[in-house]
Amino acid sequence: MRQKLLIVGGSYAASEIASHARECGYDEDIIIVSEELELPYQRPPLSKAYLKEHTQKVMPLKSAAFYSAKNIELELGTKVLGIERGANTALLSNGTHVTFDTLALAVGARAQRLLCTGADAKNVYYLRSIEDARLLSAASAGAEKVVVIGGGFIGLEVASALAQQLKQVTVVETQNRVLARVVSPEIAEFVSSAHVGHGVKLLTCRAVQSFVGENGVVRKVLLDGGTSLDADIVIFGIGSAPNMELAQQLGLHFENGIIVDSRSRTSRANVFAAGDCTRFFSPFNLNGIPVESVQNATDQARVAGSVIAGKDNVYETLPWFWSDQYxxxxxxxxxxxxxxxxxxxxxxxxxxxxxxxxxxxxxxxxxxxxxxxxxxxxxxxxxxxxxxxxxxxxxxxxxxxxxxxxxxxxxxxxxxxxxxxxxxxxx
Amino acid sequence: MKVLVYDQDGKLVELNELSSQTLMEAIRDAGLNLTGQCGGCMSCGTCHVYIDHRWWTELEPASETEDAMLDVVEDRRENSRLSCQIKLTEELDGLTVTLALNSGFV
The missing domain is CATH 3.30.390.30 (FAD/NAD-linked reductase, C-terminal dimerisation domain)
Structure with missing residues (x-):
């Protein structure tokens, strides 16, 4: 009887767990179940080329031919509704059940949402998936005044792409500088100057109070202190939160992410996890902070793939990141x-x-x-x-x-x- | 069009019916050991290849950023390029390259 590896998720980590397990000689069935309709694809361009060039082209990480050659089954546009712990069975949204021997969670993170009056309006956008990027790209084409909430990487990359299309862009940041959680003040200053040089208004130490509009469309963003910003579209880039529903159902140890060891193992024996949904300690991450990046998703997933294939491997890779703006x-x-x-x-x-x-x-x-x-x-x-x-x-x-x-x-x-x-x- | 790739073990792999835009994508699609981790924005240097000398002059020269990246990859040679910066056009039918040792995952 063949065994089965079920991978939940549809991005870098999911794709890499599957392909690396194969590369390491894993010979059993592999199925990837992803909510997204596309093959796992490149995400960095979503906040860059997508908005600048309004390209609609998806760049898959690996081709359909690759997955079929490696005998990796993909169930796209399908959600895992629940997992029965004792039976090692997952119920999918297409009504079928998948019984697995090994489970790998590569479920990622979702965009943080702000709960305040008017935040559910039609012209409020988030950026996580290609679908988000398509919506934002289409909406930004006809917009003049853009308000970006959050001065992190996503917010600033969006601001950069739209400012280069001569939109009037304002970035609202609650901290006293942009990129406060992720880079030093010197780097932030350098980046800020570029934004200001391109006409972007950076408002720091400011928080959104409410959105004012009509018929479900935001027209003005009200900040604390009484400032009112005109807005054709509003984009949120206020961080992300790991998707924890399945981890919860499985009773996995999690705390702001699924806790995994250096071999990508969770607190349950046949369950692995990799990518944005995890948290881990390593010689390069002594504090165990969440590391959300392409590098982490890829490299950690490779470790998961090799361990699943029966090869010992530990994840002790130097983290690295990049961002392109102007x-x-x-x-x-x-x-x-x-x-x-x-x-x-x-x-x-x-x-x-x-x-x-x-x-x-x-x-x-x-x-x-x-x-x-x-x-x-x-x-x-x-x-x-x-x-x-x-x-x-x-x-x-x-x-x-x-x-x-x-x-x-x-x-x-x-x-x-x-x-x-x-x-x-x-x- | 086709592209000929020598992998890290010296094995020749012929890539046919390419739908990829860049050499890096074509090599990855073929399942060869090439990382290309940053997806082609010249941030990682992990899609380093050596261009067969017959093809060198057919390519657009490397940009300043690509040159800077190549300067710090392991074992740069005079025919080194980042494969993400090589757009596959009909003129390059038959392009022959060799994967650098450090272009795969370590």
Whole structure:
């Protein structure tokens, strides 16, 4: 009798658990059940190219041919209504039951919603799925005045895309700066300047009080302190919350995410989880903060896939993130949570890098327009402890440090490192 | 059109009837070991390939950002490119590339 792996979810983690389990020799049946109608697809473009170019094209992570070649069954547009714990059986919205031996939850997170008067109006948008992006893209084409609630990555990427189409964009943020939870003040300042330079109005330390409109359409956004903003459309980017319904039904240990160990195992023996719906501790995430990113969903899912296939593997990967706004390329290697000190430096490409240290060890490097710095930091931080002294010795030139590290004896390579140094100092 | 890809073990794989827009997508669709984690926005450097010398001059040159990324990938050579930046057009029928060792998941 063949066994069955049931994967619930339809994005990076779901796709990667399935394909990597196969790659590691998992020979049993695999079925992915996803609420979405599309094959798992690229999400970063939704807040960027989608809004700028009004493209409707979905970019699948892997083709339909790939799944069929790997004998991975996909049940799209289908919701898992419930899971019977004892029987290892899932009831699907198409009326069928799936009995599984192993279950993998890749159920992701949903956009946080604001509960205040008028927040359920027709011209209020969220951005999570391709369907959200299509709706927002269509609505933004005819809009002039845009109010973005939330100055995080999603809010600012949307603001950037729409400001470049000459919309009048206002961003409302409750904290005293944008990107307050995710980057250092220096990086936030750099990004803010770009937004202001493109005509975006950034209102910090301000909260939404209510929406005023008629016939279910918002016309004005009222802020605390009495400010009123005209709005053709309103977009919320106020964070996300992990989808916990199935975890709850299964009695899994969860707290702001399904708690998983370094092998992507939940508190139940045959249940795994990966991606945005999880929370975990690792050498790179000592505080166990939620890590929501493409990198995390992919890499953690690969560990789940290999463990499900019977290969031991642990998830100890350096987290990394990126965001594109205007001509800014923001890239982060590592997590800055728990840092005790930070040092900011300009990059050779007119950007900025911020180095975060905890007890003398560099734990995170944030860069704007410093792709060389970012990749060098990622490669170095992933494999060894980099001290502040070591960075000072190369004048905080991460690429130079990487070259020194990677190529200590090879004559030709040393010359290349020298050239690199000369090049940097002459810039 | 077709594309010829040598994988990390030196095995030649022929990709046919391509529906992908970029070389990176085509290689991933074929199930070869190429990460392409950032989806083609030049943020990760994990779709690094070597272009067969006969094809090098047929390609649009690398942008400044791509060049910067290539500068810090492992084992950059003079024929290194990020496959996400190579748009598959009819002129590139027969394009031959080799996957870099570090372009797969580690």
């Amino acid at each position: 001509d800014l390329k923001l890239q982060i290697a590592g997590l800055a949570v728990g840092a005790t000190e930070r040092i900011a430096r300009p990059t050779v490409t007119s950007g900025i890098s911020v180095f975060h240290f905890r007890n003398d060890a560099c734990i995170c490097v944030e860069s704007v327009n410093g792709p060389r710095e970012h990749i060098a930091a990622r490669r170095l931080l992933a494999r060894e402890r980099i001290t502040k002294q070591q960075l000072q010795d190369v004048d905080f030139d991460m690429p130079a440090l990487l070259k020194l590290r990677a190529l200590p004896t090879d004559g030709e390579s040393v010359n290349r490192a020298d050239e690199q140094k000369t090049k940097v100092s002459s810039d």
